Amino acid sequence: MGESSVRLPARDVPVLREVDVLVAGGGSAGVAAAVSAARTGASVLLVERNGFLGGTMTATSLGGICGLYSLVDGAPVQMVFGFAEEVRARLAAAGGTRGPLPWLNTASLPYDLFTLKSVLDDLVEVPGLGVLYQARLTDVLRDGGRVTHAIVRGREAPFAVAARVFVDASGDGELAALAGAEAEIERGHLQFPSTMFRMGSVDTARAMGVTREEMHALLERAVADGHDLPRTAGGIYSARDGIVHLNITKVKVDGRSPDPFDPESLSRAEREGRAQARRYLEVFRRYVPGYADAFILDTGTELGVRETRRIVGDRTVTAEDVLGERKVEDAIAASCWPIEEHGAGRATRWVWMSPGGYCQIPYGALVPRGLDNVLVAGRCLSATHEAQAALRVTANCFSMGQAAGLAAVLAGGRTVRDVSMPALQQALAAAGAVLAPRPEATIDA
Ligand SMILES: Cc1cc2nc3c(=O)[nH]c(=O)nc-3n(C[C@H](O)[C@H](O)[C@H](O)COP(=O)(O)OP(=O)(O)OC[C@H]3O[C@@H](n4cnc5c(N)ncnc54)[C@H](O)[C@@H]3O)c2cc1C
Known part of the structure; x- marks a missing residue:
């Protein structure tokens, strides 16, 4: 400025x-x-x-x-x-909602x-x-x-x-x-933001059967094959058949967390987040069961800023x-x-x-x-x-x-x-x- x-x-x-x-x-x-x-x-x-x-x-x-x-003891307790x-x-x-979904050592409500x-x-x-x-x-x-x-x-x-x-x-x-x-x-040291997106035309019966560990291994394989993914684990939820919500991008600007109060930094981050969503779509279609016909249904109306x-x-x-x-x-x-x-x-x-x-x-x-x-x-x-x-x-x-x-x-x-x-x-x-x-x-x- x-x-x-x-x-x-x-x-x-x-x-x-x-x-x-x-x-x-x-x-x-x-x-x-x-x-x-x-x-x-x-x-x-x-x-x-x-x-x-x-x-x-x-x-x-x-x-x-x-x-x-x-x-x-493995069960969600409110x-x-x-x-x-x-x-x-x-x-x-x-x-x-279909009720709580356990993952890692916790559970959330899709x-x-x-x-x-x-x-x-x-x-x-x-x-x-x-x-x-x-x-x-x-x-x-x-x-x-x-x-x-x-x-x-x-x-x-x-x-x-x-x-x-x-x-x-x-x-x-x-x-x-x-x-x-x-x-x-x-x-510059804030938590990194994420662009959230949803995919449609997903075979959710198959896709939601993929465990977090299996997903991590598949995405690591994609990285080893040369795909540039910022995260190889994330939150994948389904509240409706055929649709999944993904929390899996990590948006950087010049290698750092974007400045949320600088419109130029934030604008670059918005574009980078959507570019990452496209990259994940390509990888999911090729590597992850249930996503062969998937498309990006939408992204959030704005980049998700954590802090x-x-x-x-x-x-x-x-x-x-x-x-x-x-x-x-x-x-x-x-x-x-x-x-x-x-x-x-x-x-x-x-x-x-x-x-x-x-x-x-x-x-x-x-x-x-x-x-x-x-x-x-x-x-x-x-x-x-x-x-x-x-x-x-x-x-x-x-x-x-x-x-x-x-x-x-x-x-x-x-x-x-x-x-x-x-x-x-x-x-x-x-x-x-x-x-x-x-x-x-x-x-x-
Ligand atoms: C990428 C990402 C993933 C996350 N994942 C999860 C998750 O899976 N589950 C979970 O529980 N939490 C998650 N969180 C955390 C959680 O979503 C947020 O911390 C929480 O929603 C913050 O709520 P809030 O009411 O404090 O603020 P916000 O949700 O930011 O709400 C602030 C509101 O104020 C409005 N506002 C701001 N400035 C003005 C103004 N000047 N005038 C009028 N209105 C204004 C905004 O439009 C907004 O509606 C995630 C956060 C991010 C960014």
Whole structure:
């Protein structure tokens, strides 16, 4: 980008709404936050830049919801409930999932993309909850430690929304960063992104019979034959006959993780991701049983970015907290997902907790330092690079969003630091969340 600059003229914008809680971003964390806050009777506005909800789940498209289950004695045991359970149950009732799929030392819940979009559209039908699609948060106004207004832009002129509390569920920590919160982002050392894609005309009965080990061996053979594949293992799911979803690309720009805030770097990454999808199609057709007639049905609407800003909060979760299965007094969620780090090599680095083990996510990791009425939820929480690699999965984002939405209401006109932990934990329990899951009880039942 060039060195010179221009100055934007100052302008007045109308204040179109005043609400109790404004939620920026309608991904897994944002939907959970907005719905949970509105269900208490609060007035809530959810602002989402896409024309649909779900964020990475639906825009990038994931094969499955991760973080719901721990694998105990080879069987998936559900560990995360609350809002995540509600989404699971609604997906199941709508025929959008065939149930948990065990793999490695865990299991995830494959889902049908359109069914999930519909489930989320239905979930936000709550009195007092307004949802603006195709509306982008572009700025905030701040008075000392309090954000007073969010500036939002639709297709035309910007407008302002006043709120008592703001929940940043943008994934990128955008609202908090605009408000001046400190953030960590290690450009060039971020987790590598992936372009997700689906293949159609797959003989899924055969294809899904190929084990992860067999797939790895077949793709390694393709590499030995000269095919340039960035990964030789990945997630392959099927929620519908004939269609598979693949999480198997790894996108680099000049050998490094692309800069998610540099449009040129990101644009090269988008093209490279689709080029990789074409390469995998060729290899799968030739090497892997069940794919002879396959074609690429679609790619996600955007490259899947795993990590951008991590907002610095009152507490920062570390790898030791995750792997030590740490329990905390200000717990707002239980997380059983391992560290899953998509680094530079062909393999993903997995570091596991014990079967049925979990750590707790502290409320302090949702509270940006220096701000009084802002909470973050989702993948931009306060965590180190390694801890974020575990906590960012969607079941956890649902949990964090649910907690942030309820805490925003409890904070009311006071600061988010005034929220009573017993009151928040009680509200979470009443909403079905389980902060101390007991897998042994589930197995015995
Ligand atoms: C390639 C890839 C594969 C993954 N695989 C899995 C998997 O298989 N299973 C799993 O559970 N997890 C997986 N994850 C992790 C998981 O998908 C994400 O960490 C999680 O979905 C993040 O949720 P979130 O709500 O924090 O943020 P996001 O999903 O990023 O949602 C943020 C939302 O905010 C909106 N937004 C952003 N900025 C603005 C703005 N300025 N104004 C208005 N709206 C805005 C975005 O459009 C988006 O809808 C994967 C992630 C990636 C990238």
